[in-house]
Amino acid sequence: MHVFRNYHRNIKIRIGQIFLTDMVAGAIFPFIAIYFANYFGATITGILLITNVLISLVVGLYGGYYSDLIGRKKLMVLASTIRMIAFAIMTIANSSIWLSPEITFFMAILITASFGLDGPASDAMIIDITKPNERKGVYALLYWSFNLAFAVGGILGALTFNDYLFELLLTMTLTSVASNILIIFFISETMEKSETIDNKNVLKQMFNSYKNVAGDKLFILFVIAGLLIQSIENQLENYIAIRLNNDMPVQEIFGFGVSGVEMVGFLKSENTIIVVVLTVFITKFISRFNEGNTFLWSIAIFTAGYVGISFFDNVWLLFGFMILATVGELMRVPIQSDFLASIPTDDKRSSYMAVYGLVFNGSMMISSFFVTLGGIFSKETMSILIMLCGLTGFIIMKYIMNDLKARRDA
Numbered sequence: 001m002h003v004f005r006n007y008h009r010n011i012k013i014r015i016g017q018i019f020l021t022d023m024v025a026g027a028i029f030p031f032i033a034i035y036f037a038n039y040f041g042a043t044i045t046g047i048l049l050i051t052n053v054l055i056s057l058v059v060g061l062y063g064g065y066y067s068d069l070i071g072r073k074k075l076m077v078l079a080s081t082i083r084m085i086a087f088a089i090m091t092i093a094n095s096s097i098w099l100s101p102e103i104t105f106f107m108a109i110l111i112t113a114s115f116g117l118d119g120p121a122s123d124a125m126i127i128d129i130t131k132p133n134e135r136k137g138v139y140a141l142l143y144w145s146f147n148l149a150f151a152v153g154g155i156l157g158a159l160t161f162n163d164y165l166f167e168l169l170l171t172m173t174l175t176s177v178a179s180n181i182l183i184i185f186f187i188s189e190t191m192e193k194s195e196t197i198d199n200k201n202v203l204k205q206m207f208n209s210y211k212n213v214a215g216d217k218l219f220i221l222f223v224i225a226g227l228l229i230q231s232i233e234n235q236l237e238n239y240i241a242i243r244l245n246n247d248m249p250v251q252e253i254f255g256f257g258v259s260g261v262e263m264v265g266f267l268k269s270e271n272t273i274i275v276v277v278l279t280v281f282i283t284k285f286i287s288r289f290n291e292g293n294t295f296l297w298s299i300a301i302f303t304a305g306y307v308g309i310s311f312f313d314n315v316w317l318l319f320g321f322m323i324l325a326t327v328g329e330l331m332r333v334p335i336q337s338d339f340l341a342s343i344p345t346d347d348k349r350s351s352y353m354a355v356y357g358l359v360f361n362g363s364m365m366i367s368s369f370f371v372t373l374g375g376i377f378s379k380e381t382m383s384i385l386i387m388l389c390g391l392t393g394f395i396i397m398k399y400i401m402n403d404l405k406a407r408r409d410a
Contacts, residue, residue, distance in 0.1 A: 075117060
C-alpha cells in the first residue's frame with residue numbers, strides 16, 4: 001500500500017468528506033423506516049421506500065451521464081448543496097415549532113437522490129486521479145472510512161433518533177455544511193475537458209451513451225457477478241435475519257441470553273469491527289500473492305462464511321463464520337474495485353459507475369426475493385441457493401479474469 005501522504009490531495013479530502021457524509025447516512029437512514037411507519041403505517045412506508053429507491057436509480061443514471069459531460073466537481077457540489085438544504089428543512093420540519101412527516105419524506109427523497117447524483121461522479125474522480133499501482137490501497141482506505149463512518153453514525157443514530165431527533169438532525173445539517181465546504185473549496189476538478197450539452201436531445205444522447213456501456217460484454221459480466229456476490233452479504237439483513245429470529249433458540253453468552261434478533265446485531269457489529277481494525281493489515285498481506293488467485297479465493301471464503309451463517313444456529317459457530325466472511329470481504333473489495341476502475345473508457349467513466357451502481361439495488365432485490373423463498377424451502381435448500389449465487393459469481397469472475405487483467409494492463 002502506498003504511503004498516504006503521497007496520494008493526490010483530492011483523495012485525502014475525499015476520505016474525510018466520505019466519513020462525514022456516510023456518518024450522516026448511517027445515523028439517519030437505518031432508522032428512517034421506523035419514523036415513517038409510525039406516521040404512515042408499514043404498508044405505505046414500504047411503498048414510499050421503494051419509490052425512494054427508484055428515484056435514486058433514475059437520478060443516478062442522469063448523474064453518471066452529465067458527469068462525463070460537465071465534470072465531476074460540479075455534480076458533487078450540486079448534490080452536496082441539495083443534501084445540506086434538505087437536511088436543514090428536515091430539521092425544521094421536526095422541531096418544536098413545526099412537525100411534518102410529509103415534508104420529512106420529500107426531503108429524504110432529495111437526500112437519497114443526491115447520493116445517486118454524485119455517486120458516479122465521485123467514483124469516476126477517484127479513477128481519474130489514481131495510478132493503477134496505488135488503487136488497491138486507496139480503495140481499502142475508502143472502504144475503511146465508509147465502514148467506520150457507518151459504525152459511528154449507527155451508534156449516534158441508535159442513541160438519539162427516538163428521543164433527540166431534532167438535535168440529531170441539527171448535527172447532521174452542520175456536518176453537511178462542513179462536507180460541502182470541503183467539496184467547494186478544497187477539491188479540484190479532475191476531468192480534463194467538458195462538452196457543450198445539447199438539451200434538445202438529452203434522452204437520446206443518454207440512451208446512446210448507456211447503450212455503448214451495455215455493449216461492453218466484459219463489464220456486463222463483471223456487473224452480473226458483482227450483483228450475485230453482493231446479494232450474499234445482503235442476506236444478513238433479509239433471509240438470514242428472519243431465519244435466526246424464527247429458528248435460533250435463546251443461548252447464553254457470558255451469562256447473557258441472546259436471541260436470534262440480537263444475534264443479527266452482534267454479527268453486524270462483528271463485521272464492522274473487523275473491517276475497521278483489519279482493513280489495512282489484510283490489504284498489505286494479500287499484496288504478496290497473485291491477485292487473480294487471491295480474488296477468486298476471497299469469493300470462495302466469503303461465500304463459505306455466509307453459507308455457514310445461513311445454516312448454523314450455534315452462536316460460536318455463527319461468530320466464527322462471520323470472521324471467515326469478513327476476511328473474504330476484505331480480501332475481495334480492494335481487488336474488485338481495482339478491476340472495476342480499469343474497465344471504463346476515459347470518456348464514459350461516470351456512466352460506467354452509474355450502471356455499476358445498479359449492483360447494490362439489484363442485489364437488494366435478489367436478497368428480498370430470498371425472503372419469499374425462505375418461506376417455501378428449508379434452510380438446507382436456502383443455504384444451497386446462497387452457495388450457488390457465490391459459485392456462479394466465482395465462475396463468471398474466473399471466466400473473465402484474463403480479460404480483466406488485459407483491460408487493466410492496456
